[in-house]
Amino acid sequence: MARPRTAARTVEHPDLSDVSLQQVLEALVDPVRRGLVLQLSRAGEDKSCGTFDAPVSPSTLTHHFNVLREAGVIRQYYQGTAKMNTLRADEMERRFPGLLSSVMTAATRSAAGVA
Amino acid sequence: MARPRTAARTVEHPDLSDVSLQQVLEALVDPVRRGLVLQLSRAGEDKSCGTFDAPVSPSTLTHHFNVLREAGVIRQYYQGTAKMNTLRADEMERRFPGLLSSVMTAATRSAAGVA
DNA sequence: GCCCGGCTTCGATGGTGGTCGTACTATCGA
DNA sequence: TCGATAGTACGACCACCATCGAAGCCGGGC
Numbered sequence: 001m002a003r004p005r006t007a008a009r010t011v012e013h014p015d016l017s018d019v020s021l022q023q024v025l026e027a028l029v030d031p032v033r034r035g036l037v038l039q040l041s042r043a044g045e046d047k048s049c050g051t052f053d054a055p056v057s058p059s060t061l062t063h064h065f066n067v068l069r070e071a072g073v074i075r076q077y078y079q080g081t082a083k084m085n086t087l088r089a090d091e092m093e094r095r096f097p098g099l100l101s102s103v104m105t106a107a108t109r110s111a112a113g114v115a
Numbered sequence: 116m117a118r119p120r121t122a123a124r125t126v127e128h129p130d131l132s133d134v135s136l137q138q139v140l141e142a143l144v145d146p147v148r149r150g151l152v153l154q155l156s157r158a159g160e161d162k163s164c165g166t167f168d169a170p171v172s173p174s175t176l177t178h179h180f181n182v183l184r185e186a187g188v189i190r191q192y193y194q195g196t197a198k199m200n201t202l203r204a205d206e207m208e209r210r211f212p213g214l215l216s217s218v219m220t221a222a223t224r225s226a227a228g229v230a
Numbered sequence: 231g232c233c234c235g236g237c238t239t240c241g242a243t244g245g246t247g248g249t250c251g252t253a254c255t256a257t258c259g260a
Numbered sequence: 261t262c263g264a265t266a267g268t269a270c271g272a273c274c275a276c277c278a279t280c281g282a283a284g285c286c287g288g289g290c
Contacts, residue, residue: 009256021221022146029140030248050266060249062268067247081257081266096221102213106136124286145278165236175279177238196236196287 011069011076016088016095019072024096027071032056033064034107037073040087041104048082073100126184126191131203131210134187139211142186147171148179149222152188155202156219163197188215 028034036052054061065085068074072095075086092100143149147169154167169176180200183189187210190201207215 021218021225022144025140025144025218026247029137029144031137032248048266056248057250058267059251059269063248066268078257078267083267096217098213098217099221102211102217103136103140106211106214110136147278163236171278172280173237174239174281178278180237193287196234198237 009078011078011083013075014070014072016072016091019095021096021099023071024073024092024099027067027073028100028103030064030067032060033068034103036064036068036085037087037100038104038107038111040074040085041089046084046086048079048084050082124193126193126198128190129185129187131187131206134210136211136214138186139188139207139214142182142188143215143218145179145182147175148183149218151179151183151200152202152215153219153222153226155189155200156204161199161201163194163199165197 028037032054035054039052040047049061049065052061054064056064065074065076065083069076072088073092075088077084077086089100143152150169151167155162164176164180167176169179171179180189180191180198184191187203188207190203192199192201204215
C-alpha cells in the first residue's frame with residue numbers, strides 16, 4: 001500500500017499534568033538515566049540516542065530513554081534513522097518547580113569529582 | 116558492670132558531605148519514606164517513630180527510618196523508650212540546594228489531591 | 231522485680247526493574 | 261535494489277529491596 005514517503009514515525013509523549021512525582025523520581029534515581037539527562041542538559045542542543053555516552057548496551061539504552069520520555073523528562077522525535085532527544089526542562093520546571101534543576105545541579109557537582 | 120543510669124543509646128549519623136545524591140534520591144523515591152518526611156516536615160516538631168502514619172508493619176517502619184537516617188535526611192535520638200526524629204532540612208539544603216524542598220513541595224501538592 | 235510498650239533484629243519471600251543478546255524494522259546512500 | 265546504520269521489541273535472567281512475622285532487647289512505671 002502507498003505508505004507516504006514522509007512516514008515520519010511519531011512518538012507518544014505524556015502531558016506533564018499526567019506525570020506523577022513518583023514517576024519523575026523513579027526516572028531520575030537511576031544513575032545511567034541521570035547521566036543521559038546531564039549530557040543532554042550540557043549539550044545545549046538536541047542529541048540523537050547514539051551520541052550518548054553510557055555504560056550499557058543499545059537495547060538497555062532504548063529502555064532508559066523510554067523511561068525518561070514516559071516520565072516527561074525528555075521529548076523524542078525521529079530525524080531520518082536517528083532518534084533525537086530534547087529536555088523538557090521548562091515544562092518540568094512548571095510542573096515540579098526546582099526539582100529537575102536541583103537534581104542536575106547536584107549531579108553536575110558530583111560528576112565534577114567534588115564528592 | 117556499672118552501666119551509667121543515663122545509658123542514652125546513641126545513633127550514628129553520617130556527615131552530609133559523605134552522603135551522595137544517589138543515596139538521597141534512593142531514600143526519597145519510596146513513597147512510604149516520602150510520606151514520613153512529609154509528616155515530619157508538617158509537624159514542625161520532633162516526632163517519635165510510633166506517631167507516624169504509614170501503611171506498613173513496625174519492622175518495615177524501622178527499615179525506612181534507617182534508610183532516611185543513613186541518607187542524612189533525618190536525625191534520630193532516643194528519649195526514653197521512644198526514638199525521636201528530626202529533619203536535617205537546613206543541612207540538606209546546604210548539601211543539595213533545593214532538592215529536599217522541591218520534592219516536599221511536589222509531595223505536598225500531590226498529597227493534597229491536586230493530581 | 232515484673233511487666234508492658236516501643237522499637238529492633240533476623241530470616242524468608244515476592245515483586246520489580248536493569249541488564250543483555252538476538253532478531254527485527256526503518257531509513258538513507260550508493 | 262542492496263547494504264549499512266540507527267534504533268526497537270522481546271524474552272530471559274538476576275540482583276536488589278520492600279515487606280512481613282516472630283522473637284528479642286531496652287527503658288520506664290508500678
